[in-house]
Amino acid sequence: xxxxxxxxxxxxxxxxxxxxxxxxxxxxxxxAVAGGRAVVTALFYLVVLRPSLRRASWAxxxxxxxxxxxxxxxxxxxxxxxxxxxxxxxxxxxLVAGPxxxxxxxxxxxxxxxxxxxxxxxxxxxxxxxxxxxxGNVLGAVSGVFFAGTVLTMRRDARPGSPYDxxxxxxxxxxxxxxxxxxxxxxxxxxxxxxxxxxxxxxxGIAQMGVAYLAFLRGLRVVPAATASLLALAEPAxxxxxxxxxxxxxPGPWTLxxxxxxxxxxxxxTLWTRRLxxxxxx
Numbered sequence: 001x002x003x004x005x006x007x008x009x010x011x012x013x014x015x016x017x018x019x020x021x022x023x024x025x026x027x028x029x030x031x032a033v034a035g036g037r038a039v040v041t042a043l044f045y046l047v048v049l050r051p052s053l054r055r056a057s058w059a060x061x062x063x064x065x066x067x068x069x070x071x072x073x074x075x076x077x078x079x080x081x082x083x084x085x086x087x088x089x090x091x092x093x094x095l096v097a098g099p100x101x102x103x104x105x106x107x108x109x110x111x112x113x114x115x116x117x118x119x120x121x122x123x124x125x126x127x128x129x130x131x132x133x134x135x136g137n138v139l140g141a142v143s144g145v146f147f148a149g150t151v152l153t154m155r156r157d158a159r160p161g162s163p164y165d166x167x168x169x170x171x172x173x174x175x176x177x178x179x180x181x182x183x184x185x186x187x188x189x190x191x192x193x194x195x196x197x198x199x200x201x202x203x204x205g206i207a208q209m210g211v212a213y214l215a216f217l218r219g220l221r222v223v224p225a226a227t228a229s230l231l232a233l234a235e236p237a238x239x240x241x242x243x244x245x246x247x248x249x250x251p252g253p254w255t256l257x258x259x260x261x262x263x264x265x266x267x268x269x270t271l272w273t274r275r276l277x278x279x280x281x282x
Contacts, residue, residue, distance in 0.1 A: 008219035009231040015212035017238035019204060020080035021246040023072055026200035030076035032188040033201070034069050035181030040205020041213075042174035048210075051168035057157055060166065063149030064173030068209075069181060070143035078136025081240035081251040085120070085258060086140030088236050092118055093148030094229045101152055114230060116265035120258035151229050158220040166217050174209075233265065
């Protein structure tokens with residue numbers, strides 16, 4: 001069961017990792033991308049899943065909306081590698097707050113993998129490309145705080161017996177993000193309906209966010225928040241690669257070293273989890 005939950009989280013991370021490339025491709029400013037994607041994702045959830053918004057958690061929705069707004073804007077203002085690595089500083093916040101808020105113990109393997117992941121993010125910041133636009137870097141760091149809040153509150157919502165519905169919470173989060181972003185980009189509404197922009201928003205809203213979060217929520221039903229945040233490090237490892245292949249945007253050598261370290265941490269943590277599972281009597 002734990003291995004299957006981990007696989008769902010990794011699938012979500014792979015879908016998320018495609019976002020940097022499509023955001024770069026989209027011929028729209030950051031807030032227009034964030035707002036348009038949020039509208040598509042909210043409609044996808046409302047039509048396909050029909051969640052009851054009365055069971056939504058405002059805390060989860062606010063964290064989720066803040067995360068997607070700051071990350072998309074950061075990706076437009078700095079390199080995709082810098083934006084995604086800075087967002088994943090949220091792993092440290094999950095480790096600090098998780099045991100207190102959720103009562104989930106941390107294993108030694110979690111600490112080792114998390115420290116490796118944070119070291120990789122520090123390597124990213126050593127690159128000169130990381131300072132290409134200070135506003136984008138600040139937004140990337142802020143998105144990390146919202147990312148941690150999203151992981152922790154979604155894990156709480158997904159627990160059996162919770163009064164909240166995690167899917168309703170993320171639906172409300174998308175509606176909040178759209179309500180915040182769209183008033184600032186009314187001049188881009190015509191551009192959002194053009195074929196290229198519309199295709200990008202549909203992909204980002206349905207596959208990269210909608211389907212990905214369905215997979216993530218399914219994994220969170222059985223995977224602790226700290227483990228889920230570590231498995232999701234596949235996203236920052238893969239995102240710069242897709243952007244490199246699709247746009248030619250080259251991460252610096254320190255960023256590449258950081259990506260390699262993230263992958264090693266992810267593989268090591270996964271192997272440790274499987275070993276513990278195999279050692280546990282059925």
